[in-house]
Amino acid sequence: MHITGIIITGIGTLFLFLGSLGIFRLPDVYNRLQAGTKCTTLGAFFTVIGVGIIEPSWFWKTLIIAFFILLTNPISNHALGRASLKSGVPLCDRSVVDKSKDFDQYKSKAE
């Protein structure tokens, strides 16, 4: 049980490391958001659950923490991405397509 917990926490830490590496390597805000919030979702999830497995009396509490991470992480990510888009942060040169300019055309249909 103890060993399983340590392995799961280790996997989580590995994903957290890869996420932070991605923040340095990827070219623009949006791609960094991808790495910065996605790898950390699974990373934090595994780390917290792993701690719960090492210490079985905490298991249900860690499950709740993991659940709230899953609920709140995409929302903060979405807020950051949307704010960058609205304030006109450009995409990097390697981007192949940008349809955000014509997105406003759906506004009239939505209302």
Add this chain to the structure above:
Amino acid sequence: MLRDKVKSFIYLFLFLILIWLALVSSLGYQELLTGILITLILALFLNEYYLKLGLPPLSLRRFAFFIIYLAVLFKEIIKANFDVAYRIIHPRMPIKPGIVVIKTGLKSDIAKMILANSITLTPGTFTLDILGDRLLIHWINVRSEDMDESTKIIGGKFEKYLRVIFG
């Protein structure tokens, strides 16, 4: 109307008491009594907001699909995490970022919210904006610029379950 209210009150109460039991992780009568008292008061106050969420009525079929949906979501999260991790550690970084528009057939706001959050949770794609039935998605590896095709690739695997749950 009153029946709906009572029903949603019971669901909310059960949900809250489950969280409480997970938090105290014991079944002693003191904890149970305090928990029931607190969740009763909370459920009374929060019932109105819970009704406003517009959650569909609970049924066995919906619940089963919700469990399958969670499993699918978790599988996708893990798969896509490895994909993004690979792109990060690869020396040449094989990324093809871009912003695409996809379409959704879901009607209710909460269903759209869950779809958008699922898309954000799966690495490689995240939701930037929603207008009506269109979602603006940032994609780290654009496989298709066409709206229908990218809808199938990004949202297809979640949408068929959500359609049953909220349909």
